[in-house]
Amino acid sequence: MRASAYPLVAAEEAAALVLERTPVLPGERVHLRDAAGRVLASDLRAPNALPAHPSSAVDGYAVRSADAGRTLRVVGESAAGRPLEGSIQPGTAARLLTGGVVPDGADTVVMVEEVVEAGETVTVPAGLQPGVNFHRPGADVKQGELVLRAGSELGPAEIGLAAALGWPELEVHRRPRIALLSTGDELVEVGTEPGRGQITDSNRWALLAALRDAGAEVELLGIAPDEPEPLRTLVESALSRAEVLVTSGGVSVGTHDLVKPLLESLGTVHIGRVKLKPGKPFTFATIPGRATIPGRPSIPLLPDSPPGGGRERLAFGLPGFPVSSLVTFEVFVRPALRKMQGHTNVQRPTLPVRLGYDARASGDRTEYQRVTLHREGKELVAETTGSQSSSRLMSLAGAHALVRVPPGDQGFKAGTVLEALILSLP
Ligand code: AMP
Numbered sequence: 001m002r003a004s005a006y007p008l009v010a011a012e013e014a015a016a017l018v019l020e021r022t023p024v025l026p027g028e029r030v031h032l033r034d035a036a037g038r039v040l041a042s043d044l045r046a047p048n049a050l051p052a053h054p055s056s057a058v059d060g061y062a063v064r065s066a067d068a069g070r071t072l073r074v075v076g077e078s079a080a081g082r083p084l085e086g087s088i089q090p091g092t093a094a095r096l097l098t099g100g101v102v103p104d105g106a107d108t109v110v111m112v113e114e115v116v117e118a119g120e121t122v123t124v125p126a127g128l129q130p131g132v133n134f135h136r137p138g139a140d141v142k143q144g145e146l147v148l149r150a151g152s153e154l155g156p157a158e159i160g161l162a163a164a165l166g167w168p169e170l171e172v173h174r175r176p177r178i179a180l181l182s183t184g185d186e187l188v189e190v191g192t193e194p195g196r197g198q199i200t201d202s203n204r205w206a207l208l209a210a211l212r213d214a215g216a217e218v219e220l221l222g223i224a225p226d227e228p229e230p231l232r233t234l235v236e237s238a239l240s241r242a243e244v245l246v247t248s249g250g251v252s253v254g255t256h257d258l259v260k261p262l263l264e265s266l267g268t269v270h271i272g273r274v275k276l277k278p279g280k281p282f283t284f285a286t287i288p289g290r291a292t293i294p295g296r297p298s299i300p301l302l303p304d305s306p307p308g309g310g311r312e313r314l315a316f317g318l319p320g321f322p323v324s325s326l327v328t329f330e331v332f333v334r335p336a337l338r339k340m341q342g343h344t345n346v347q348r349p350t351l352p353v354r355l356g357y358d359a360r361a362s363g364d365r366t367e368y369q370r371v372t373l374h375r376e377g378k379e380l381v382a383e384t385t386g387s388q389s390s391s392r393l394m395s396l397a398g399a400h401a402l403v404r405v406p407p408g409d410q411g412f413k414a415g416t417v418l419e420a421l422i423l424s425l426p
């Protein structure tokens with residue numbers, strides 16, 4: 001073992017640095033069927049008004065309010081999708097069904113319950129109000145109105161609105177392409193019986209789920225041995241296709257930890273250690289679009305790189321311990337992936353929670369303790385998920401939140417209110 005040469009960076013500072021280096025990806029057009037969860041890359045203005053025509057809100061009659069109290073001749077019917085040809089002259093009315101276009105000439109709609117029908121005539125009550133019982137053109141959306149801003153996340157209502165306004169496709173930010181790799185000689189594929197000293201690779205599947213949940217497209221690279229050359233070959237080939245590399249393991253200071261030296265040979269390691277528990281060996285590097293550093297290997301440009309230069313690629317070296325890899329994913333990787341996809345709000349929501357247990361602080365590191373939450377009156381109360389060992393995935397399974405325990409020598413007694421990163425609410 002040797003001491004790490006990398007300075008310990010405060011977790012907040014490291015998270016800010018990662019976001020600063022993270023690009024927002026360019027736009028692409030997608031059909032509405034594939035638009036859920038995507039983020040608009042440009043403003044949307046209404047090309048037409050909604051509704052486009054005055055449309056009846058009730059079953060009844062389209063009339064002129066000046067004809068109040070009279071018996072009128074019924075000249076036809078206007079139903080949804082089947083408008084009346086012609087207009088309403090003084091002394092006439094048109095039968096209307098809900099959704100039917102209110103014909104020209106009429107300025108109000110009388111509900112069927114308020115009239116007396118007799119053959120081809122209808123008697124309407126006295127004192128009719130103009131402008132009632134129908135939706136005016138542009139009442140929902142005015143022509144030219146800004147309906148959705150760039151940066152809006154597309155959910156069911158936004159997609160419905162786009163369809164209503166006549167857009168089959170929308171311009172959204174591209175999803176990031178990620179290459180995911182586990183490292184370690186001790187790892188075996190899930191489903192294979194581990195021999196003595198071996199363990200099953202669980203990080204790849206946990207991180208695949210986390211990456212997909214964050215909107216990424218993932219290429220699985222499998223398990224790399226703790227040997228420099230096979231690891232380099234895998235990573236270099238992956239970086240010619242993916243704009244983000246995510247690895248687990250191989251970032252601590254043991255002699256078999258090869259990820260940092262490899263990333264240093266390919267680009268710049270900005271962060272090699274953070275004041276975070278769990279997750280101290282978290283590593284972040286950038287790799288130039290084109291290898292411009294003399295003597296360094298040249299990685300092919302990404303296929304859709306702009307002419308004249310490639311885009312910078314990001315590399316996240318996550319620690320091997322399963323909880324450390326997922327917590328560092330939450331703190332550093334997920335916000336970056338959201339930024340790439342154009343989200344304006346890249347962070348998980350945070351809420352104050354009251355500790356239901358005594359929390360110990362861990363010296364100079366911010367600790368993200370895994371908790372379940374329950375409501376007591378208007379408050380959220382946090383209970384520990386038990387041993388917070390970085391190898392114990394049970395501490396994260398079913399957890400509702402990560403309580404941010406500030407660094408320091410003093411602990412925090414039960415009853416203290418701290419901020420928590422909310423993963424899901426009870
Ligand atoms: P490392 O950072 O490579 O020293 O890994 C630290 C520890 O994390 C290892 O000793 C394993 O117990 C565990 N570990 C590393 N990679 C994985 C993985 N892919 N799946 C599950 N556990 C892992």
Ligand code: MG
Binds near residue numbers: 184185249250256320
């Ligand atoms: Mg290892």
